[in-house]
Amino acid sequence: MSALETTTSSNTSPSALNLGSPRKPSSDSISIYSPKPKVAGNGYCFSGPNSGIDQSANSITPPAHASPTLLALNPMSRSDSTMLLGPEGQVPPSILSPAFTPPTTPSTPLTGPVASKNPPRLMEELPKVNCIVRARIPTTTGTEIFLHLYQNSIDNKEHLAIVFGNKIRSRSLDAPREGETELDRMIRGAYTGRLFPGRTSSRVDDSPISSRVPSRAASSTSLSNMAPITQLTTSESNIRTAPLVRIHSECYTGEIAWSARCDCGEQLDEAARLMSLDPAGGVVVYLRQEGRGIGLGEKLKAYNLQDLGNDTVQANLILRHPADARSYGLATAILMDLESVNIRLLTNNPEKIAAVEGPGKEVKVVERVPMIPLAWQNLKGGVTGKEVGDYLRAKITQMGHLLALPVDGN
Numbered sequence: 152m153s154a155l156e157t158t159t160s161s162n163t164s165p166s167a168l169n170l171g172s173p174r175k176p177s178s179d180s181i182s183i184y185s186p187k188p189k190v191a192g193n194g195y196c197f198s199g200p201n202s203g204i205d206q207s208a209n210s211i212t213p214p215a216h217a218s219p220t221l222l223a224l225n226p227m228s229r230s231d232s233t234m235l236l237g238p239e240g241q242v243p244p245s246i247l248s249p250a251f252t253p254p255t256t257p258s259t260p261l262t263g264p265v266a267s268k269n270p271p272r273l274m275e276e277l278p279k280v281n282c283i284v285r286a287r288i289p290t291t292t293g294t295e296i297f298l299h300l301y302q303n304s305i306d307n308k309e310h311l312a313i314v315f316g317n318k319i320r321s322r323s324l325d326a327p328r329e330g331e332t333e334l335d336r337m338i339r340g341a342y343t344g345r346l347f348p349g350r351t352s353s354r355v356d357d358s359p360i361s362s363r364v365p366s367r368a369a370s371s372t373s374l375s376n377m378a379p380i381t382q383l384t385t386s387e388s389n390i391r392t393a394p395l396v397r398i399h400s401e402c403y404t405g406e407i408a409w410s411a412r413c414d415c416g417e418q419l420d421e422a423a424r425l426m427s428l429d430p431a432g433g434v435v436v437y438l439r440q441e442g443r444g445i446g447l448g449e450k451l452k453a454y455n456l457q458d459l460g461n462d463t464v465q466a467n468l469i470l471r472h473p474a475d476a477r478s479y480g481l482a483t484a485i486l487m488d489l490e491s492v493n494i495r496l497l498t499n500n501p502e503k504i505a506a507v508e509g510p511g512k513e514v515k516v517v518e519r520v521p522m523i524p525l526a527w528q529n530l531k532g533g534v535t536g537k538e539v540g541d542y543l544r545a546k547i548t549q550m551g552h553l554l555a556l557p558v559d560g561n
């Protein structure tokens with residue numbers, strides 16, 4: 152199913168997929184922890200020599216780039232821990248991973264001003280990015296998008312920019328490459344207008360007017376679903392011309408596997424819908440930061456910990472990951488490459504707003520556009536169920552997301 156279809160997760164309730172509901176930790180579930188730890192002071196130690204656990208791993212030291220959330224919620228420093236608890240009310244080391252697994256996207260210590268509950272991890276220097284190919288994608292909704300594939304100087308992942316509208320261009324893509332022919336340029340997508348059989352020049356849009364990229368932005372399609380906006384300081388005209396931007400972290404489960412544990416698929420669809428209607432165009436910067444940067448395997452472990460009664464933040468911490476292992480330097484660099492430096496950012500995440508602006512304020516968020524879950528607006532197509540409700544609540548209460556809980560508390 153296309154990520155742009157608005158019905159991705161709508162009718163997929165956990166019960167329809169025969170998923171069990173999360174269990175609260177009970178004395179029964181505690182008994183599965185093996186070997187049984189012996190409490191020593193505030194920590195644990197093992198009596199058996201074959202525990203298989205590195206003793207030094209029993210004290211949890213947050214990684215260097217851990218956000219203050221991690222420090223605050225470090226299970227061994229919390230007297231009121233509500234996490235998966237051992238017999239003495241503490242986290243049994245048998246469920247702690249023996250070592251911290253580095254996040255998949257590098258992050259660096261904080262340098263910028265603190266503007267949110269979880270201060271942003273700003274890279275001291277922006278990574279270098281290079282758009283190596285771009286292609287037109289006609290989509291199932293009728294909107295045409297231009298998919299830009301990026302290489303970068305800090306990881307080997309293929310991060311993407313999904314561009315809506317025909318005003319936004321990549322500087323690195325358009326730059327001439329030594330020795331290339333016009334055909335080479337067209338093959339890598341460095342052309343203006345659109346391709347058609349027999350086209351010979353990349354630079355001149357010699358296509359018939361009737362075949363130019365259709366724009367739904369100019370149509371009279373209703374914007375009634377559009378979320379209310381929170382205005383930041385800048386002139387009205389700046390806001391009107393700034394493209395709508397979504398910095399979206401990869402979520403295999405929410406975008407491909409119909410998961411109703413999160414609203415990621417819904418957010419991607421909604422961002423695409425809004426951008427397809429916006430006269431200023433839009434960009435989805437799609438970062439390969441699965442599981443808030445911890446990777447799919449670790450996220451799946453986190454889901455099991457959530458079914459054992461922990462919330463999304465606690466599960467990460469038990470696995471010795473930061474609550475959020477992402478950084479956004481790549482997004483900043485990609486937006487600069489797309490010459491989109493004044494942006495309207497679709498997010499509820501205060502950390503993302505501050506971080507995407509970059510260490511030298513290379514990008515400016517002139518407006519934040521909230522992403523209110525569709526179900527909370529009584530709109531169709533939203534993800535519903537206990538798991539997504541718990542997840543959204545934890546993002547508000549634990550991660551400071553700028554979202555008001557619905558009045559009925561669901």
Ligand SMILES: Nc1nc2c(ncn2[C@@H]2O[C@H](COP(=O)(O)OP(=O)(O)OP(=O)(O)O)[C@@H](O)[C@H]2O)c(=O)[nH]1
Nearest residue numbers: 400401402413440441442443450453463498499500
């Ligand atoms: N570790 C972990 N990652 C999750 C979980 N649920 C979703 N994710 C990942 O979280 C990322 C999406 O982040 P969100 O917190 O939804 O959104 P955000 O980007 O911080 O904020 P918004 O811009 O407001 O959506 C994706 O990479 C998902 O794979 C979870 O329970 N645990």
